[in-house]
Amino acid sequence: MSRHAAGSPSPLCGAAExxxxxxxxxxATAAREAxxxxxxxxxxxxxxxxSERQLGAAMICGTPPSIFMVPERLxxxxxxxxxxxxxAGSVVVIGEPWVSPNEARYAGLGPFPYxxxxxxxxxxxxxxxxxxVLRMPSQAGTLSDDLREQLRxxxxxxxxxxxxxxxxxxxxxxxxxxxxVPAVFGSRSSSAASRAxxxxxxxxxxxxPMTCMYHLSKLSDAxxxxxxxxxxxxxxxxxxxxxxGAQVLVLSLVRDGRLWVVGHSGRSAETVKHLHGSRADGGTxxxxxxxxxxxRFFRDRAGLLAAYPDGxxxxxxxxxxxxxxxxxxxxxxxxxxxAKEHSFESEEQAVLMFMADMVAPALQRTxxxxxxxxxxxxxxxxxxxxxxxxxxxxxxTARYLPAPATTGVGGDWYDVITxxxxxxxxIVGDVQGHGIESSAAMGQFRSTVLAYxxxxxxxxxxxxxxxxxxxxxxTELTATCCFACLDTAGGLLEVALAGHPAPLLRGPDAEVxxxxxxxxxxxxxxxxxxxxxxxxxxxxxxxxxLYTDGLAGRQTADVVDIAQSxxxxxIREAGGNLERLADRLTAAVPDPPERRDDVVLLLARYxxxxxxxxxxxxxxMIQRHDLRGVRTARRFVRDSxxxxxxxxxxxxxxxxxxxxxxxxLIHADSEVDLRLREYPDHVRLEVRDSASAPPIPxxxxxxxxxxxxxxxxxxxxxxxxxxRIWGTSPxxxxxxxxxxxxx
Numbered sequence: 001m002s003r004h005a006a007g008s009p010s011p012l013c014g015a016a017e018x019x020x021x022x023x024x025x026x027x028a029t030a031a032r033e034a035x036x037x038x039x040x041x042x043x044x045x046x047x048x049x050x051s052e053r054q055l056g057a058a059m060i061c062g063t064p065p066s067i068f069m070v071p072e073r074l075x076x077x078x079x080x081x082x083x084x085x086x087x088a089g090s091v092v093v094i095g096e097p098w099v100s101p102n103e104a105r106y107a108g109l110g111p112f113p114y115x116x117x118x119x120x121x122x123x124x125x126x127x128x129x130x131x132x133v134l135r136m137p138s139q140a141g142t143l144s145d146d147l148r149e150q151l152r153x154x155x156x157x158x159x160x161x162x163x164x165x166x167x168x169x170x171x172x173x174x175x176x177x178x179x180x181v182p183a184v185f186g187s188r189s190s191s192a193a194s195r196a197x198x199x200x201x202x203x204x205x206x207x208x209p210m211t212c213m214y215h216l217s218k219l220s221d222a223x224x225x226x227x228x229x230x231x232x233x234x235x236x237x238x239x240x241x242x243x244x245g246a247q248v249l250v251l252s253l254v255r256d257g258r259l260w261v262v263g264h265s266g267r268s269a270e271t272v273k274h275l276h277g278s279r280a281d282g283g284t285x286x287x288x289x290x291x292x293x294x295x296r297f298f299r300d301r302a303g304l305l306a307a308y309p310d311g312x313x314x315x316x317x318x319x320x321x322x323x324x325x326x327x328x329x330x331x332x333x334x335x336x337x338x339a340k341e342h343s344f345e346s347e348e349q350a351v352l353m354f355m356a357d358m359v360a361p362a363l364q365r366t367x368x369x370x371x372x373x374x375x376x377x378x379x380x381x382x383x384x385x386x387x388x389x390x391x392x393x394x395x396x397t398a399r400y401l402p403a404p405a406t407t408g409v410g411g412d413w414y415d416v417i418t419x420x421x422x423x424x425x426x427i428v429g430d431v432q433g434h435g436i437e438s439s440a441a442m443g444q445f446r447s448t449v450l451a452y453x454x455x456x457x458x459x460x461x462x463x464x465x466x467x468x469x470x471x472x473x474x475t476e477l478t479a480t481c482c483f484a485c486l487d488t489a490g491g492l493l494e495v496a497l498a499g500h501p502a503p504l505l506r507g508p509d510a511e512v513x514x515x516x517x518x519x520x521x522x523x524x525x526x527x528x529x530x531x532x533x534x535x536x537x538x539x540x541x542x543x544x545x546l547y548t549d550g551l552a553g554r555q556t557a558d559v560v561d562i563a564q565s566x567x568x569x570x571i572r573e574a575g576g577n578l579e580r581l582a583d584r585l586t587a588a589v590p591d592p593p594e595r596r597d598d599v600v601l602l603l604a605r606y607x608x609x610x611x612x613x614x615x616x617x618x619x620x621m622i623q624r625h626d627l628r629g630v631r632t633a634r635r636f637v638r639d640s641x642x643x644x645x646x647x648x649x650x651x652x653x654x655x656x657x658x659x660x661x662x663x664x665l666i667h668a669d670s671e672v673d674l675r676l677r678e679y680p681d682h683v684r685l686e687v688r689d690s691a692s693a694p695p696i697p698x699x700x701x702x703x704x705x706x707x708x709x710x711x712x713x714x715x716x717x718x719x720x721x722x723x724r725i726w727g728t729s730p731x732x733x734x735x736x737x738x739x740x741x742x743x
Contacts, residue, residue: 019170024059026165028181028201030131030158031061035183037150040133041066041114042183045121045158046074046082047129049174055086055129056174060214061181066114066134067210068217072178082132085118089127091148093117117143119155123163128172131155176242180214182206212351215239219355223362228370232362233263240355241265241336244348248316248337251363253324254280254290259332262363270314271337284308286333289321293330295353296321297344318342322352324360331360388416391424392617393488393607395677397578397729397736399586401599403550411442411479412548412600415450422489425453428546428602429481430500432522438477445470445479445523459483459496460533463523467498467531470524478524482546491538491608496531498523501560504545504567505536512568514560540608543571550597551589578603579729579738616644622672625665633661633674640676641683646743649683652722653741657685659718660737664689670734682724682740690734 027045034043042062046055055074060067074083085092095115114134121128131154135143166172181204200207222235233251241249250271251263261276280287285308289296298304301317316337324332334356344352388396396416411431419425427449431442448469452462462483470479480500486493495503495515499522502514517534521527538544545567552559566588574580582603589599618640622629634654641650657674664672670690677684719726719739726739 019165019168023165023170023172024179024201026158026161027059027179028061028204030154030161031059031181032183034131034133034151034154035061037154038117038133038135038147040117040135042070042134044070044082044132044134044178045129046086046132047172047174048076048086048127052174055082057178058129058174059181060178061183062134063183064210064213064217067180067214069114069134081116081118082130085120085130085132086127089120089122091117091119091152093143093148115143117148117151119152121155121159121162123156123159126163128159128162131158177215180207180210182210215243216351216354216358219358223358226362226366228366229262229363232359232366233265235362236263236334236355236359237265240334240352240359244320244336244352245338245342246320246336247339248314248335250275250335250337251324251332251359252276252286252335253332253363253367254330257281259286259290262332262367266337267315268337270312271316271335274312274314275335284311285319285321286335289323289333290330293323293325295323295349295356297349299343300341315339320344320349320352322356324356324363326360326364331364334359385415389418389424391418391422391488392677394424394486394604395578395607396426396602396604397582398603399582399599399601399729401550401586401589401595403596403598411438411445411477412550412598413442413446414546414600414602415446416602416604417450417453419453419485420456422487424486424488424604426484426486426503426544426546426602426604427453427481428500428548428600429479429523430548430550430600431479432477441475441477441479444473444475445481449481449483449523453483458533459485459494460531463496463498463520463531467521467523467525467527471526475524478522480522480548484544484546486538486604486606488606488608491540491542491606492535493538493544493606494533494535496520496533498531501547501549501563504547504560504564505538506543506545506567506571508539508541510571512564512571514564538606538608540606542606544604544606545585546600546602546604548598548600550595550599551585551601577725578605579727579736582729583727616678618643618676620674622661622665622674624671627662627665629665629672630658630661633657636674637676637685644678644683646683649741649743653683653685656719656722656739656741657687660685660687660739664691664737667691679740682742684738684740686736686738688734688736 031043031045034040042060044057045059047058048055053076055076057070057072060070071080074080076083076086081092081094093115114136116132116134118130118132120130131151133151162172179201181201200211219235219239222239223232226232226235236251237249240246247266248268248271249265250261250268252259252261252275257280259275259278259280261272264272275286278284278287280290282288282291285296285304298307298319304311304319314337316339318338318341320336322334322336323330324334388398398414398416400412400414411433413429415425415427417425417427429442429445429449431438431445448466449462452465457465463481479498481498482495482500482503484493484495484503495517497517498520502517504512504514506512515534515536518532520531545563547563549559551566552562566585570581570584570588574584582601585601589595618636620633620636622633634657637653637657638650641647641653661672661674664687673688675686677686722741723739724742726737728735728737
């Protein structure tokens with residue numbers, strides 16, 4: 001394989017001179033000796049990096065597949081023999097039948113086909129690292145004391161050699177990746193050794209190709225585990241860009257006759273600027289690579305300019321353009337840029353082509369998964385309510401967290417609906433499974449429940465009718481559901497469950513408990529037993545939490561206990577502000593990968609006739625794009641404040657509503673819903689629209705005069721200055737900007 005140009009060594013380059021060469025020779029000799037003396041499959045020299053606080057593999061000697069099973073980096077407290085030998089300062093063995101349970105507990109990482117023996121590298125009380133060997137498990141069931149002693153002696157000799165080099169000023173800093181040498185020598189010597197100057201260890205036959213194969217194996221492992229495009233880009237950076245000494249990595253795919261960058265790393269800004277959205281019908285090296293389906297290599301800038309004299313100068317001198325091929329067609333191109341001249345001989349070109357052929361299907365898989373996830377999320381959000389309805393005696397808010405892309409969007413939903421005779425319906429449901437099918441089924445379940453609920457039936461009757469209807473339709477999925485109906489005049493709450501977690505209630509006594517509602521069976525299942533409901537009368541100030549089981553982050557029987565604990569803690573941290581409480585609960589939900597399901601939270605506070613409060617709520621709607629509605633909103637605020645005897649607040653509230661409503665009309669393509677709610681010592685304004693992006697306050701400065709985002713956020717500076725508290729929160733498919741003004 002080719003030697004890298006002078007002044008541009010690959011991070012894997014073993015053609016080091018002087019001190020580095022002496023270190024490489026010492027490590028290679030020790031690793032080869034350990035393989036031969038211990039009759040082992042592989043040996044590894046780990047050196048400790050104080051800056052990284054890790055043990056890193058500096059030299060690996062062995063044969064496949066053993067060398068591909070070696071971890072490159074280890075934390076000092078990791079459950080491996082090497083890490084334990086480093087900590088204990090003595091020989092550690094894992095994998096032999098006679099090993100004590102105390103030693104064997106470190107092997108709790110799953111089956112491993114080798115016995116691992118590791119000895120520390122210690123000289124004059126200084127620890128340099130460890131020397132580790134992999135052996136086939138002993139047929140006799142024991143590892144002889146002689147073999148242990150031989151490995152310890154080899155480690156002591158290596159430690160003395162390392163100490164001597166350190167005294168001479170040699171650095172033991174780790175490379176980005178280890179050097180590899182084969183375990184078999186002599187007869188396998190070939191002319192390939194003379195071509196291995198840029199890779200592996202000079203003069204050691206087989207080291208260069210083994211190093212290449214090592215990175216191919218590691219790239220394959222990383223791509224198999226990649227969950228999204230970022231993971232694929234990271235794998236390509238670690239196993240293509242860094243080992244080959246490249247400065248730029250850009251992955252681009254063809255769509256609609258153009259190249260679109262989907263991942264990049266390194267000094268790639270200029271390359272991305274000219275490549276993203278460029279035509280894919282020829283005229284550039286990237287486009288010609290896609291059309292010709294063959295890789296293109298340019299060892300220097302002169303060669304690239306000779307082929308493409310009008311090409312942009314992006315600051316790189318050598319390039320490799322590799323076609324990304326998947327499913328029998330070329331889907332894009334992988335571009336690697338080098339700061340210095342770089343010779344690409346046949347072996348190096350072959351390795352890069354192999355790697356590109358591995359990256360392409362991984363990109364195709366992750367991009368498809370991301371597209372399906374985005375479609376499912378879009379469908380899910382479309383089926384959720386645009387805004388939450390409420391009544392004067394009840395304040396509600398909701399949050400929805402989609403499942404991670406690796407799992408697929410689930411079928412969780414929620415609704416808040418007004419019912420005849422001053423009643424309110426609170427509904428939360430969860431469809432079985434994940435993906436587009438679950439999202440579509442969610443729409444079916446939700447519509448059925450809403451249809452019977454709006455007819456005025458009680459919760460048990462609604463679930464009875466919905467369950468029979470869905471079972472008759474023969475849907476293959478089932479759903480759990482909680483339907484709570486609150487009589488706002490008297491506080492009577494009726495709750496019926498369909499296999500769903502019971503709502504939590506926090507009364508004026510500050511105690512949080514789950515309502516004792518019968519569980520019943522999920523919707524969509526045949527059952528001869530009618531659904532049963534539970535009734536309780538709420539006191540003013542009571543708080544209800546309806547939720548789905550994704551709140552716990554994992555499948556568990558303790559979801560009610562977890563939700564109860566989260567609500568208790570959240571109330572202490574958020575006080576009486578319902579929006580802040582919802583944010584606290586959302587923040588406490590586990591992140592992926594621990595959370596594998598979507599989450600719905602629905603909070604409702606029954607205020608009833610609070611002492612000293614009139615409980616009045618005024619509401620108005622402004623049609624989309626009706627800028628004259630701002631004047632109407634100001635008049636609505638002033639009239640409401642006069643009606644409630646709070647004229648002193650009218651001026652500030654008029655100014656606030658003017659700014660917030662203007663922002664909503666300009667930036668949200670929807671109607672705008674205004675609600676004013678009266679409290680004993682303050683008034684609350686809510687402005688709801690269908691734009692999901694939250695507004696961002698921006699200070700006024702000369703530099704921002706041309707910034708549309710700054711213009712959008714300047715009105716919120718006024719809100720921040722006048723309101724005693726304000727915030728923004730999701731509300732159905734849109735958002736709510738809310739604020740409170742002292743009176």
